[in-house]
Amino acid sequence: MDISFNIGGMAGQGIDTIGDMLTQVFVRTGFYTFTVKDFESRIRGGYNFTQVRVSDVPVHAPVDHMDVIVALTHDAVVGPRPRLVDGGVIIFDDTIAFDDLEPCHFPAPLSRTAKEVGGSVRMTNAAALGALLSVVRFPVDLAEEVLGHVFARKGEEVVEKNVLVAKRMYEVTQERFSGECRHDLSTVRCGPSTDRLVLTGNQALALGAIAANVKWVSAYPMSPSTSAFQEVVARAHEFRIGTLQTEDEIAALCMAIGASYAGARTMVTTSGGGFSLMVEALGLAGMTETPVVIYNAQRPGPSTGLPTRTEQSDLLFSVFASQGEFPRVVLAPRSIRDAFDTAVRAFNLADRFQVPVVILGDQFLADSSMALPLIDVSTVRVDRGVLAGDDDTPYLRYRLTDDGVSPRAFPGEPGRVVVASGNTHLEDGHITEDPAIRDAMAEKFLKKVPAIRDALRPPELYGSEDADMVLVSWGSTWGAVREAVDLLRAGGQSVCQLHFTDLYPLRTALLREVLSGASVSVSIEQNATSQFAALVSMETGLMCDHHLNKYDGRPMTARWVVDRLQGAGIA
Amino acid sequence: MITQSDLSPPQPVTWCKGCGNFGILAALRKALVGMDTPQHKYVLVSGIGCSGKVPHYINLNSFHTLHGRPIPVATGIKMARPDLKVIVHTGDGDCLGEGLGHFVHAARRNVDIAVFIHNNGVNGLTKGQFSPTAPRGYVSGTSPPPPGAPMEPVNPVALALISGATYVARGFAGHQASLVRLMQDAITHRGFAVVDILQPCVTWNRVLTWSFYNGHIFDIGEDGHDPSDHSAALRLATAGGDRIPVGLFYRSDAPTLADGLSLPESGALADHVNDLGLLQQVLRDMQLE
Numbered sequence: 001m002d003i004s005f006n007i008g009g010m011a012g013q014g015i016d017t018i019g020d021m022l023t024q025v026f027v028r029t030g031f032y033t034f035t036v037k038d039f040e041s042r043i044r045g046g047y048n049f050t051q052v053r054v055s056d057v058p059v060h061a062p063v064d065h066m067d068v069i070v071a072l073t074h075d076a077v078v079g080p081r082p083r084l085v086d087g088g089v090i091i092f093d094d095t096i097a098f099d100d101l102e103p104c105h106f107p108a109p110l111s112r113t114a115k116e117v118g119g120s121v122r123m124t125n126a127a128a129l130g131a132l133l134s135v136v137r138f139p140v141d142l143a144e145e146v147l148g149h150v151f152a153r154k155g156e157e158v159v160e161k162n163v164l165v166a167k168r169m170y171e172v173t174q175e176r177f178s179g180e181c182r183h184d185l186s187t188v189r190c191g192p193s194t195d196r197l198v199l200t201g202n203q204a205l206a207l208g209a210i211a212a213n214v215k216w217v218s219a220y221p222m223s224p225s226t227s228a229f230q231e232v233v234a235r236a237h238e239f240r241i242g243t244l245q246t247e248d249e250i251a252a253l254c255m256a257i258g259a260s261y262a263g264a265r266t267m268v269t270t271s272g273g274g275f276s277l278m279v280e281a282l283g284l285a286g287m288t289e290t291p292v293v294i295y296n297a298q299r300p301g302p303s304t305g306l307p308t309r310t311e312q313s314d315l316l317f318s319v320f321a322s323q324g325e326f327p328r329v330v331l332a333p334r335s336i337r338d339a340f341d342t343a344v345r346a347f348n349l350a351d352r353f354q355v356p357v358v359i360l361g362d363q364f365l366a367d368s369s370m371a372l373p374l375i376d377v378s379t380v381r382v383d384r385g386v387l388a389g390d391d392d393t394p395y396l397r398y399r400l401t402d403d404g405v406s407p408r409a410f411p412g413e414p415g416r417v418v419v420a421s422g423n424t425h426l427e428d429g430h431i432t433e434d435p436a437i438r439d440a441m442a443e444k445f446l447k448k449v450p451a452i453r454d455a456l457r458p459p460e461l462y463g464s465e466d467a468d469m470v471l472v473s474w475g476s477t478w479g480a481v482r483e484a485v486d487l488l489r490a491g492g493q494s495v496c497q498l499h500f501t502d503l504y505p506l507r508t509a510l511l512r513e514v515l516s517g518a519s520v521s522v523s524i525e526q527n528a529t530s531q532f533a534a535l536v537s538m539e540t541g542l543m544c545d546h547h548l549n550k551y552d553g554r555p556m557t558a559r560w561v562v563d564r565l566q567g568a569g570i571a
Numbered sequence: 572m573i574t575q576s577d578l579s580p581p582q583p584v585t586w587c588k589g590c591g592n593f594g595i596l597a598a599l600r601k602a603l604v605g606m607d608t609p610q611h612k613y614v615l616v617s618g619i620g621c622s623g624k625v626p627h628y629i630n631l632n633s634f635h636t637l638h639g640r641p642i643p644v645a646t647g648i649k650m651a652r653p654d655l656k657v658i659v660h661t662g663d664g665d666c667l668g669e670g671l672g673h674f675v676h677a678a679r680r681n682v683d684i685a686v687f688i689h690n691n692g693v694n695g696l697t698k699g700q701f702s703p704t705a706p707r708g709y710v711s712g713t714s715p716p717p718p719g720a721p722m723e724p725v726n727p728v729a730l731a732l733i734s735g736a737t738y739v740a741r742g743f744a745g746h747q748a749s750l751v752r753l754m755q756d757a758i759t760h761r762g763f764a765v766v767d768i769l770q771p772c773v774t775w776n777r778v779l780t781w782s783f784y785n786g787h788i789f790d791i792g793e794d795g796h797d798p799s800d801h802s803a804a805l806r807l808a809t810a811g812g813d814r815i816p817v818g819l820f821y822r823s824d825a826p827t828l829a830d831g832l833s834l835p836e837s838g839a840l841a842d843h844v845n846d847l848g849l850l851q852q853v854l855r856d857m858q859l860e
Contacts, residue, residue: 028859149860196858207854213845216651235853237833239845242650244832247676251643254636254673258616258647261634262655263841266647284637375854377847410841411632411648412655414611419581419626421635430581430627431635 001031001056003183004063005132008049008080009072011042014125018070019050021129021150025138026054027198027371028146030191034479035369036062036555041223041307047075056191060335060370060479064557067183068135070128074098077105087182091131091173093124103179106135113172118165126151126162130169135177137186140170197372201336201365201476204372205295206231208343211380214293215264216242218252222271223307224363225297229269249274253281253294260290261420263410265347267293272301272314275358279321282356286326286445288420289398289406291350291357291385293343298362300553309553310363312475313527318358319504319535327353327448329456330504332360332475337372338501339365344380345457352385353452354405360503362526364555365476384408388416396427400440404447449505456502458510463489463496469571470518471561472544474500474525474532481524483558488571495571500532506539515542522546522570526556546570573603573610580628589781591770592621594744595660595689596628601747602754613656616645618665620696621772622689625660639669642677645684646828651841653829656758657684664694667703667725674727678734678763680828685738685757685764688727691772692779699775709778728820729808731765732801738764739804739821743788744771745781746817753819762827769817784815791818798822 007018016037023033032055039048051066053059065085071077071092084090084104092098094107101107108131114123129150133143144167151162199207206228209217219229229243236243242259246252249270256266270278275296285292296318300311318330329349333342339361346357388395388407395416399406406427411418419429424441426432462482473481478499488495498514500506515521515536523533523544530547537543548564550556565571578600586592603613615631617623619638626633632655636644641659649657666674666688677684693711694700700713701720704727708719715721731739738760742750750768757764769788771781791807796818798804804821835843 024859196860197854198859199857207850210845211847211850215840215843215845216647218647238849238853240833240835240840240843241845242832242834242840244650244828246643247672250640251646251673251676254640254643255647255650257636258634258644258649259651259841260647261644262614262648262651263839264651280637281640284640288634371859374858377851377854380847410652411614412611412652412839414609416611417630418632419635420633421626422637423635428581429633431624 001054001185001188002059003054003136004065004067005052005054006049006066006069006080007128008047008069008076010045011039011048012044013072015048015050015072017125018128019052021125022052022132023198023369024150025129025133025143025146027196028149029142030193031056032058032193032195033370034059034062036364037367038554039308047073047079049076061483062555062557064559068132068181070132085182087180089135089179089181091128091135106177106179108169108173110169113169114165117168118161123162123165126165127169130166131173134170134173135181136183139186139188142190143170193371195371195373197374198369199336199372200227200367200369201333201339201361202228202297202367203231204336204339205333205343205359205361208340209267209293209347210235210239210241211340211377212344212347213265213382214241214267214347216256216259216266217269218244218246218255219269220246220249220252220274222274224299224366225269225271225295227366228295228297249277250281253278253292256292257281257285257288257290260292261288265351267295269295269297271297271299272317273304275314275321283322283324283326284422285356286322286328287324287422289354290420291354293346293350293357293359295359295361297366298360300551306553308363310555311526311551311553312360312362312477313531313551314360315503315527315531316534318360325442326445327355327452328504329355329357329452330360331357331502333365334475334478334499334501336365336368336370340375342501348381348383349452349455352383352455353448354385354408355448355452360475362476397429398425398427398441398444400427400444403451404444453505453507456505456507458507459498459500461496461498461510461514465496465514465517467496467518468494469520469522470514471495471497472521472523472533472536473497474503477524477526477556480556480558481561484561487558487562493571503532503535506535508540511536512540512542520545520570522548522565524548524561526550572607575600575604577610578603578629578631581630582627584628585624586621587774589773590621591691591744591772592689594747594750595687595768595770596625598747598750598754600629601751602758605751606755606758608656612654613658614648615658615660616641616648617660618662618670620662620665620694622660622662622665639665640673641665642670642673642686646677646682649682649684650829650832650834652839653834654839658758659684659686661686661688663688663690663692663704664702667727671703671725675730675734678731678736678765681735681737681762681825683762683827683829685760685766687754688765688767689770690727690767691770691776693772693775695772695775706778726808727765727767729805732805732808732821735763736765737762737823737825740765740819741767741769741817743769743784743817745784749790749818756819760822762825769815787813788815788817791816791820
């Protein structure tokens, strides 16, 4: 079972609501789902869709094709037609004027049923849900068990009416839909999944930050990062977290640096344009060795680019941003669940090595959702790194040590003065232009790097390292590339995936081994210039043989990877 | 509580002989010595320029930040540790050029910090270019010739007043006694306190000199100004003319930024720990049944 539902229409029409309800039905009945949102940068109108992929095995990426479409506008009936599979269905409200009917089209009395049975056209969403479930012959008793929960937020009487609308539309569809849907779920029972925690990537990241004891988050709203900030703000009161929407991203990062100097764990959330404004302060965090976590939910650039779309094109920018040289960490979560863990790791790495840590998400990861097993927060460990002891007097904020890490102290303790400076400084934090100290402080930075590299996660090898072909990927495309490997192997190809979440400083041992062993290597990235392959080349001198680049702003799929490989004669 | 020797400069001072900054630093030391807050409870935050070097000439917790950015860094420090007294030393180029936006927003947030603007009308450390407070027509290496700086100066007192600062004063580096008093009041004031401190740049500024200030300033307190009268304060700040008003323009009580955030009810944000049991419950509650 692997079905792709697509709910399309204008912004503001309830696309998300139908998608969420559909997700809930399948999650509550034990199926795996993966939901992506595709929307334009506008508040109302346009053509947007939510795609819910449902499977009886875990899925981590969207698909290009559509099995069942609910179209709320004429455009949504016509536009996605080429992507509908044979045996697919397009359900649309029969008030939409559309005459070119094919067998796949089902003009359904959605709004009429909502009005007649529920008393309000606002229950058209419930009618759409009923039609969707009916078209795939989802067992009505299974649906009945969960529909009450699905509508539960709306209050007792409305719940009942919504259930009635959905059920009536389910029956009407049974009676009137004369087409053929290639999916028939009439014999399915509850699925195998017990995962019930539905999170988006941004939610998972924000909750991970809370688990890691973030105490201050400052941000300026910017798609697609904003919902991560909103998730923290929504919980700020119960957890007592300082949050502030600032005048700009410069202030956001400067405040986070100030609060971190004073002892709080801090984070900023932004996208590439905001990160551009933060670059000067990134250098301040680097020079003053002030830990801070910067979450950059990437979108296609440069400049405003595509505000609501996805890309992985800020990698080299993140690695090189700021004048001068200093150690930093760049991480990119591979999945929604991993966004939670990445946040925790980012704070620990930042504190342990007293460096800024950049987390590279992207719109795809930020806005996608899936059900996860309950996250057990008792396993979360907070590592604040080396702190100065009482006997550490006179206190020197930048004491030169063997590993480059100086014990940290915070202002406000009697008998101790904590001095930080963005100028080149002495061990005590006061400024200097002494060439020998300049050397010592630059070398202090360099000393941290090997230990940082060792603390990072090595790449994940999926499949055998003896495979003929290796696909090199990073960040959120993990699921799509992994699925592509499955498809290719099912077709008899010898292929593996080497996937990186921890990008800089780059761990190279397994990379060297796998790249030199494979007869063909292919970098697969969601950018136009193969930035990760360039980083690999810079760090190891190794080159990938081929590069697949997707830069249209839409999420990657396994089919895209396979088609491109085959089209180029590589696979 | 603090003695002069506690504050002894960690480094030799590098300002030019006769610089107005000496008067400001001397006043700061006297202000702190005369107050009852212990030394470890202060944090001094500076930007870039001659004023930015203050942290290296007085023995306090400090953060020497970026050009224009001391106010947001200070805001972060204050939110994390509300028990600390956070003092910003900034210049006219720093605060009113690069950092002008931060100044306005911090004022309207009424962040509980004191901001001392070293205002000399030039960007001194970069060798005397016209600053945001240079008068129209000021001639410098970067003012278009003729007729010099082709724009009006920023008026920091008026800007602070209309932006929502709850303590607004102007001092003069040459009037120690009143500057010390204004600094102490600004530090103890609960809210965003600004002292615009006039100081000559003896090396670059041939217009705003010691004798110019001595000949033009007058104390508004002696003229009977009522610092609770916002309109009167604004009229004084924008009056123009030959005479330059100094003293306390305005003081009021208003909620501070910290009052509006979900900070811990007791203790500092920096010491607070997120309740993992609560987070586990939140995650449980988010699960679909």
